[in-house]
Amino acid sequence: MTMASFQVVLALVLAAALGFVRGDELRLRVQEPPGSRPHSVTITEFGAVGDGETLNTVSFQNAVFYVRSFADKGGAQLYVPKGRWLTGSFNLTSHITLFLEEGAVIIGTKDSSQWPIVEPLPSYGQGLDLPGPRHLSLINGYNLTDVVITGNGGVIDGQGSIWWDWLRSHELNHSRPHLLEFLHSTEIVVSNLTFLNSPAWSIHPVYCSNVKLHNVTVHTSPDALLTDGIVPDSCSNVCIEDSTISVSHEAISLKSGWDKYGISFGKATSDVRISRVDLQSSSGAALAFGSEMSGGISDIHADHVHIHDSYKGISFKTSLGRGGYIKEVVISDVQMDDVHVGIEFKGNCSTHPDSHFDPFELPVIRHITLKNMVATNISVAGVFSGIDSDPFTSLCLSNLNFSMADSATSSSWSCSNVSGYSDTVFPKPCSELRNPSSSPTICFALSSYSALAVA
Ligand SMILES: *[C@@H]1O[C@H](CO)[C@@H](O)[C@H](O)[C@H]1NC(C)=O
Ligand SMILES: *[C@@H]1O[C@H](CO)[C@@H](O)[C@H](O)[C@H]1NC(C)=O
Ligand SMILES: *[C@@H]1O[C@H](CO)[C@@H](O)[C@H](O)[C@H]1NC(C)=O
Ligand SMILES: *[C@@H]1O[C@H](CO)[C@@H](O)[C@H](O)[C@H]1NC(C)=O
Ligand SMILES: *[C@@H]1O[C@H](CO)[C@@H](O)[C@H](O)[C@H]1NC(C)=O
Ligand SMILES: *[C@@H]1O[C@H](CO)[C@@H](O)[C@H](O)[C@H]1NC(C)=O
Ligand SMILES: *[C@@H]1O[C@H](CO)[C@@H](O)[C@H](O)[C@H]1NC(C)=O
Ligand SMILES: *[C@@H]1O[C@H](CO)[C@@H](O)[C@H](O)[C@H]1NC(C)=O
Ligand SMILES: CC(=O)N[C@H]1CO[C@H](CO)[C@@H](O)[C@@H]1O
Numbered sequence: 001m002t003m004a005s006f007q008v009v010l011a012l013v014l015a016a017a018l019g020f021v022r023g024d025e026l027r028l029r030v031q032e033p034p035g036s037r038p039h040s041v042t043i044t045e046f047g048a049v050g051d052g053e054t055l056n057t058v059s060f061q062n063a064v065f066y067v068r069s070f071a072d073k074g075g076a077q078l079y080v081p082k083g084r085w086l087t088g089s090f091n092l093t094s095h096i097t098l099f100l101e102e103g104a105v106i107i108g109t110k111d112s113s114q115w116p117i118v119e120p121l122p123s124y125g126q127g128l129d130l131p132g133p134r135h136l137s138l139i140n141g142y143n144l145t146d147v148v149i150t151g152n153g154g155v156i157d158g159q160g161s162i163w164w165d166w167l168r169s170h171e172l173n174h175s176r177p178h179l180l181e182f183l184h185s186t187e188i189v190v191s192n193l194t195f196l197n198s199p200a201w202s203i204h205p206v207y208c209s210n211v212k213l214h215n216v217t218v219h220t221s222p223d224a225l226l227t228d229g230i231v232p233d234s235c236s237n238v239c240i241e242d243s244t245i246s247v248s249h250e251a252i253s254l255k256s257g258w259d260k261y262g263i264s265f266g267k268a269t270s271d272v273r274i275s276r277v278d279l280q281s282s283s284g285a286a287l288a289f290g291s292e293m294s295g296g297i298s299d300i301h302a303d304h305v306h307i308h309d310s311y312k313g314i315s316f317k318t319s320l321g322r323g324g325y326i327k328e329v330v331i332s333d334v335q336m337d338d339v340h341v342g343i344e345f346k347g348n349c350s351t352h353p354d355s356h357f358d359p360f361e362l363p364v365i366r367h368i369t370l371k372n373m374v375a376t377n378i379s380v381a382g383v384f385s386g387i388d389s390d391p392f393t394s395l396c397l398s399n400l401n402f403s404m405a406d407s408a409t410s411s412s413w414s415c416s417n418v419s420g421y422s423d424t425v426f427p428k429p430c431s432e433l434r435n436p437s438s439s440p441t442i443c444f445a446l447s448s449y450s451a452l453a454v455a
Contacts, residue, residue, distance in 0.1 A: 035097040035148030035189060039076035041066060043085065050083020052107065057088035057114055068093040075146065080104045080154065088114025089136040089177070094144045100154020100193060108138045108158040108179070108199070112166075115177045121206060123234055123257030123265035123295060125353045127175025128200055129167060129226075135177035137204070144185040155194045156180065163199035164225040176200040186210045194219070198227055202247070206233040207267055213240045222282050224248040229279075231255060234267035234295050240274045249284035251310075252277065254300065255292045256324065259357045262294025263323040269295070274302035285315035286339075287331070291349035293317075293363065294324040301329075307336045313375070315344040316365060320387060321357030325364040328444050336375035342402055343370065345395070345418060347387035365392035367444035375402040379411075381427060386417030395420030396443035397429060 041063060044050075048059035063078050070076040075095025082103035088111065092098065100106065108115075115135040120126045127134035138158060141147055158179045166172045179198040182188055182205045191214040195202040202218045205211045213230060220227040229245035232238045233255040245251040256262060256269045279286035286307040289297055307313045313336045316326055336342060345365065365386065375381075381402045386392035395418055404412065404427070415430035421442055422433045 035077075035099070035150050037070070037077045037095070037097050038074040039070045040079055041076060042079045042081060044081065048085060050081070050085050050104075052084030052086055054086060055088065055109060055111075055114070056085050057090060057109075060087050060090040064090060064093050064096065067096050071095050080106065080151075087138070089116060089138055089140060092139065092141045092144060092147055095146045097148040097150065098139075100151030100156070102152040102154065104151065104154040106139075106154070106156045110159055110162045117174055120175075123206075123262045123267065124292065125258065125261035129172055129175040132174065134175035135199075137178040137181035139180045141182040141185045141188070144182065144188075146187045147182070147185065148189045148191075149180070149193065150189065150191045151193050153192060153194065155196055157196040158198040160197040160199040160220060160224060160227065164223070164227075167225050178202065178204045180204065181206065182208050182211070184208070188212070189214070191215050193217075197221060197224065200226070201228040201231045203230045204233060205235050205238065208235045209237050211235060211238045213238075214242055216243045218243070218245040218247065218251075220247045222248060228253050228284075232269055232272055233257075234265070234269055235272075236268070236270045238269075238272045240272075240277060242276045244278040246280040248282050250288040251279035251281045251286045253288040254297050255290065256295030256297055258292040258353050259294055259321050259323070259361070261353060262292060263361060265295060267295045269297045270299045272300045274300075274305065276304045278306045278308075279310070280308055281310045281312070283311050285312035285344065286310045287314045289316045289326050289329070291317035291319060291322070291346075291351070293326055294322050294361075296324045297326045298328045302331045303333045305331070305334045307334065308338055310339045312341045312344050313339045313378075314342070314370070315346065316368065317344075317346045317349045318363040318365060318387075319347065319349045319352070320359045320390075321352055321361050322363045323361035325366075327364060327367045329368045330371070330444065331369070332371045332373075334370075334373040334375075336373065336378065338377045339375065340378075341380045341383060342375050342378045343382040343384075345384040345386065345392055347385055347390070347392070347417065362387070362390040366394045368394070369396040369398065369444050370400065371396075371398040373400040375400070377405045378402050379405045381412045382414070382429070384413070384415040384418040384430070384432070388417055391417040391419060393419050394442045394444065395433065396440070397422040397425045397433060398443070399423070400425045402427060
């Protein structure tokens with residue numbers, strides 16, 4: 001032991017003895033920065049070559065296997081130095097920190113055989129693009145706890161263009177993989193990294209809890225087909241902060257399963273906090289809910305959201321046959337610029353996993369509050385279409401100012417099968433949202449705000 005580390009240990013032992021630090025806090029106190037571990041290995045120790053050409057799948061798998069032996073010793077860091085590290089799919093383990101140095105790029109191989117085939121998610125019953133099984137994502141976590149993926153601005157690049165081409169030309173045999181996916185995991189942190197060109201979605205936590213995404217950049221090129229950014233799916237306690245997401249389809253998309261599969265799996269997405277994010281979506285919505293929401297989506301709070309250069313701004317989507325709910329949502333402090341449709345509520349997203357959906361499974365959409373929003377150059381302020389015989393209720397708009405695009409096609413609001421309340425909204429919203437019998441008390445507010453504070 002060196003003199004310096006001896007002194008640190010001595011100081012900690014003394015601090016613990018004197019009661020300054022409780023024993024169980026000792027490990028946390030000495031962790032600086034977050035995700036640091038008492039042990040570290042480097043990917044090159046497992047034969048990896050960062051030349052952008054050597055396939056390193058086995059090196060990553062072996063490195064993670066080795067890190068597993070530190071699980072009961074505080075875990076270990078897997079360090080990825082500067083270089084271009086080509087790989088196929090690999091799985092993580094609990095108590096790992098995957099650390100990408102500045103200039104480190106983990107690159108997904110274009111060889112589809114390096115992305116194994118796995119079962120579809122039980123809450124969807126089939127893959128994203130095709131029935132049946134799907135490709136395993138590039139980096140995977142299954143049934144894990146305490147995982148940190150971070151770095152000094154490293155990059156995880158999926159080289160998705162080949163997958164988008166296969167999708168366009170109907171050459172896919174199985175649904176596309178994602179870049180990073182966690183199933184049934186908890187205590188996940190992803191920070192200080194860039195995710196590029198995912199084959200499908202970039203970051204997909206599903207059936208997870210306690211997930212923190214901080215300071216991540218997600219980008220797919222504008223010609224990417226149906227790529228989403230961050231997709232919390234049947235997860236609770238998710239925090240997405242200080243991040244920039246720019247993709248072709250949905251930038252942040254909250255989901256919870258599809259029709260009968262999602263209904264019987266029955267796991268909601270709840271307690272999600274989104275703050276200080278910059279979102280852009282060229283063909284979808286910047287911030288989307290559904291349309292797969294059969295397990296329910298509730299208790300969502302988004303604030304300080306910048307949305308720009310997007311087809312749609314904020315979108316709530318569902319369909320007959322979905323069941324489930326989207327409720328108790330507050331979105332506030334939004335700046336929206338150069339967006340075609342500002343706000344959308346859509347009850348007829350009629351894609352189903354098969355034709356046997358039950359049309360009597362009616363989704364519940366209610367208690368959604370949108371407040372403090374300034375929007376410029378918007379073609380259509382809002383399209384609110386609920387479901388006939390299943391109206392969307394308690395939709396509240398407060399303090400919204402939309403400056404419409406100066407064009408013949410611009411229109412403000414259209415509403416059907418919805419009801420709610422509005423206050424200080426410009427241009428003036430449709431009568432369904434100005435019902436004289438409704439009052440601000442129907443508006444959902446976070447418990448820390450009073451119901452009237454929304455007005
Ligand atoms: C991310 O980077 C910031 C700034 O360098 C640092 O303070 C923070 O600890 C880093 N996060 C993690 C999880 O390493
Ligand atoms: C990775 O996990 C998947 C699914 O959890 C599993 O099918 C696969 O065998 C695992 N791969 C390795 C190398 O352990
Ligand atoms: C998940 O992990 C827990 C403990 O970490 C273990 O007991 C359980 O068997 C694991 N389940 C599966 C399906 O691997
Ligand atoms: C965000 O991550 C970048 C590297 O990607 C780092 O340089 C920067 O300091 C981080 N910022 C914060 C606030 O953590
Ligand atoms: C689909 O399967 C065929 C036949 O096995 C194979 O030649 C082709 O490469 C596969 N396509 C993809 C995109 O994996
Ligand atoms: C308005 O937004 C549209 C995209 O919806 C964009 O194409 C156009 O350039 C913007 N106009 C101005 C004046 O910024
Ligand atoms: C959903 O409704 C909108 C507006 O009422 C309509 O333009 C669109 O074609 C419908 N979509 C489907 C899939 O029925
Ligand atoms: C809306 O914002 C514009 C500037 O973007 C401002 O000129 C206008 O007065 C505002 N309207 C209301 C009703 O606050
Ligand atoms: C119950 C109800 O108001 N249903 C309406 C739903 O929207 C359609 C289209 O605008 C109307 O025709 C229904 O009357």
